[in-house]
Amino acid sequence: MISKKVMFKKMLVLLLALTFVVSTFGCGSTTQNGEVSASSTADAAAANSEGTASTAVSDAAKPVTLDLFYDFSWVPMDNFTGIIPEEITKKTGVTLNITKAVDSKQLGLMIASNDLPELIFTPYERNRLANPDLCYAWNELIDQYAPDFKPREVSINIAKSYSTDDNYYTILNLTTTNKEWAEAAIGAPGQSALYFRQDIYEALGSPKFETVDDYLNILAMVKEKYPDMIPLGMDAPFWFFQPFATWLGYQVNDFIKNDDGSVVFRTNHEKYPEYLKFVNNLYRKGYITVENYAIQNEADSLSQIAYSGKAFSYVWYTGDKPVVMTNATKENVPAAEWRPAGALNTEYKSVRTPTGWGGVYITKSCKNPEKAIKFMQFMLSDEGRALAIWGREGIDYTLDDKGVPVFSEEWLESRQDQVAHTKKFNPWFYFAKTEIDDVYANYSGMPDYVLKAADELKKQTVNMPELGLAVPNTESDEGIILTKLQELLKTEEAKIFFSKNDDEFLKNYNALMDATKKIGVDKLDSYMTNKVKEISAKYTFD
Numbered sequence: 001m002i003s004k005k006v007m008f009k010k011m012l013v014l015l016l017a018l019t020f021v022v023s024t025f026g027c028g029s030t031t032q033n034g035e036v037s038a039s040s041t042a043d044a045a046a047a048n049s050e051g052t053a054s055t056a057v058s059d060a061a062k063p064v065t066l067d068l069f070y071d072f073s074w075v076p077m078d079n080f081t082g083i084i085p086e087e088i089t090k091k092t093g094v095t096l097n098i099t100k101a102v103d104s105k106q107l108g109l110m111i112a113s114n115d116l117p118e119l120i121f122t123p124y125e126r127n128r129l130a131n132p133d134l135c136y137a138w139n140e141l142i143d144q145y146a147p148d149f150k151p152r153e154v155s156i157n158i159a160k161s162y163s164t165d166d167n168y169y170t171i172l173n174l175t176t177t178n179k180e181w182a183e184a185a186i187g188a189p190g191q192s193a194l195y196f197r198q199d200i201y202e203a204l205g206s207p208k209f210e211t212v213d214d215y216l217n218i219l220a221m222v223k224e225k226y227p228d229m230i231p232l233g234m235d236a237p238f239w240f241f242q243p244f245a246t247w248l249g250y251q252v253n254d255f256i257k258n259d260d261g262s263v264v265f266r267t268n269h270e271k272y273p274e275y276l277k278f279v280n281n282l283y284r285k286g287y288i289t290v291e292n293y294a295i296q297n298e299a300d301s302l303s304q305i306a307y308s309g310k311a312f313s314y315v316w317y318t319g320d321k322p323v324v325m326t327n328a329t330k331e332n333v334p335a336a337e338w339r340p341a342g343a344l345n346t347e348y349k350s351v352r353t354p355t356g357w358g359g360v361y362i363t364k365s366c367k368n369p370e371k372a373i374k375f376m377q378f379m380l381s382d383e384g385r386a387l388a389i390w391g392r393e394g395i396d397y398t399l400d401d402k403g404v405p406v407f408s409e410e411w412l413e414s415r416q417d418q419v420a421h422t423k424k425f426n427p428w429f430y431f432a433k434t435e436i437d438d439v440y441a442n443y444s445g446m447p448d449y450v451l452k453a454a455d456e457l458k459k460q461t462v463n464m465p466e467l468g469l470a471v472p473n474t475e476s477d478e479g480i481i482l483t484k485l486q487e488l489l490k491t492e493e494a495k496i497f498f499s500k501n502d503d504e505f506l507k508n509y510n511a512l513m514d515a516t517k518k519i520g521v522d523k524l525d526s527y528m529t530n531k532v533k534e535i536s537a538k539y540t541f542d
Contacts (some may be wrong), residue, residue: 012090014148016221018128023326028422028443031141031251037125037175044368061094063093065087065093065094065097066094066096066119067097067119068080068096068099068117069099069107069116069121069122070099070100070121071101071104071106071107071122071358073360075421077321079098080097081398081426082422083426084388084391084392084425084427085386085426085427085429087387087392088254088378088379088429091378092378093126096119096429097118103504105482107120107125108128109124111128114134116363116433117365119363119366120360121358121359121361121431126170127162128166129169130169132165132167134364135361135364136363136366136373137163138166138167138168138362140308141372141373142373142377144370144375145369145374146374149373149377151380152171154177155172157539158175158469159171160542169361169379172356172357172358173357173359173431173432174356174358174435174438176354176436176462177541180436184436184444185440186404186446188318188453188458189439189459189463190319191317191350192343193315193316193318193321193340193341193342194313194340195313195316195322195338196312196314196338197311197313197343198338198339199335203341207221209341212244212247214340220285229309230292231313232312232315233292233383234291235301235313235317237295240252244275245316246273246345247343247344247345248273248274248275248278248345248348249271249349250269251350251466252267252472253266255467257467257532261529261533263528265485267489267513268522275496276493276496279342279497293494302328302391307325307329317362318454319439319443320442320450322449322450323338323446323450324461339449342453342456342457343459346460348459349461349462351466351467352461352463353465353467354463360379376511385433385437386405386437388427388428388430388431388433391411391425393426395431396408398480403440404443405441405444406444406445412445440443463483466535467528469535470531478527481519481520481521483523485516489510489512491506492515494509519542
């Protein structure tokens with residue numbers, strides 16, 4: 001019989017041997033061949049060093065809540081709830097605690113007091129936030145935490161243009177190159193567009209409608225047959241006469257780049273007098289009204305002029321607008337059908353100066369910059385961009401053979417009511433969407449007549465972001481000149497538009513041009529010409 005003492009020694013040896021095996025190979029799963037898996041070994045090692053496997057998870061892998069200042073006071077959302085935010089959290093482990101801006105001045109005050117949240121999503125203060133004292137440089141965070149994160153070159157170049165240290169502190173959304181637009185399956189870049197009442201047009205006998213002169217002839221017919229109708233309505237306060245400016249070879253952008261590379265403020269462009277005369281002619285023939293021009297709220301302009309059935313044609317924005325206008329106008333005029341006019345002159349280009357829109361900044365207040373930059377890496381990925389604006393693939397949308405989303409009935413029905421759509425889906429976290437992402441969402445499922453007109457407008461459009469990037473800071477001498485010129489045009493240009501005769505037109509025009517010279521328009525032109533050349537030499541945007 002084995003004594004208790006010998007038995008104890010044998011058990012002790014056995015326990016020591018088991019302890020050695022466990023400490024060497026880990027205490028977990030084995031492969032089918034009986035080998036201990038490497039992951040089990042690593043888990044066990046982590047558990048030994050940190051106490052338990054759960055506490056060994058790195059800070060970057062843990063679910064976190066980041067504070068975000070959402071600098072868009074008009075958005076009907078103030079929380080990170082709904083189908084899309086919940087899916088984003090599943091994918092990233094990040095929940096956002098939202099503080100929405102009260103007005104556009106709030107961020108400036110926060111910067112001045114250096115009282116910033118962890119993240120800021122804003123279209124403003126780009127130069128001030130591109131500051132290493134306030135925010136992390138994205139490229140430095142990427143190098144340290146996400147070396148496989150590769151933002152688009154055009155977006156990096158645009159962001160770098162706002163900093164003085166060759167770093168970039170955000171990536172702005174809504175940036176799209178000319179090449180990407182040329183390859184887009186459907187839709188047109190955002191710009192002003194002309195719409196008309198198809199039912200009225202047919203009642204006039206469907207006259208020729210291919211050029212600007214054709215359009216003017218139709219307005220004369222409308223004026224004669226429908227004297228109580230406004231031939232041309234204008235959406236306030238921005239779009240007004242922009243399509244006609246393009247078709248005349250002029251641009252209503254603040255700055256216009258000439259063929260020789262020089263840049264001028266728009267009052268100094270050779271086509272400016274012709275544009276003014278065109279608009280004045282619309283007024284003197286009774287095609288536009290002072291009352292409509294005076295409306296400064298888009299909703300009021302739409303309801304009073306377009307949706308009420310008072311206008312034959314209307315200047316608004318590209319997208320699904322003719323469908324929206326038809327549905328709204330039918331409530332007052334059941335026969336109403338709005339259609340897009342397309343491009344009435346393709347000889348000239350419609351120049352856009354896009355520099356992107358909103359960007360997310362990671363401030364020095366951020367407690368977990370690693371999690372923040374990896375969160376933005378997901379949001380800028382194809383998957384993240386699509387999720388933020390289109391919802392869940394396979395549930396809320398599927399892609400057709402052109403890569404265009406086809407939305408579910410649930411999504412389309414919900415989208416008819418913005419409040420309900422926001423509550424259910426909350427598609428307002430489009431930190432990284434491109435213009436084409438936006439356009440695909442807006443044009444998906446649109447009738448052929450909308451798609452055809454959009455294709456015409458796309459072909460006549462060109463992007464020149466260098467013009468937008470060169471605009472001087474408002475606090476600089478040139479920036480002050482620009483502000484004064486913009487304020488001058490708000491009042492004095494209208495006097496020219498609505499001059500009652502040639503003598504009054506010439507008097508008002510000369511007064512405006514004299515005033516621009518005194519303010520310093522030529523100095524501004526010189527600055528912009530040099531700045532655009534400098535930016536174009538340093539960065540590429542195609």
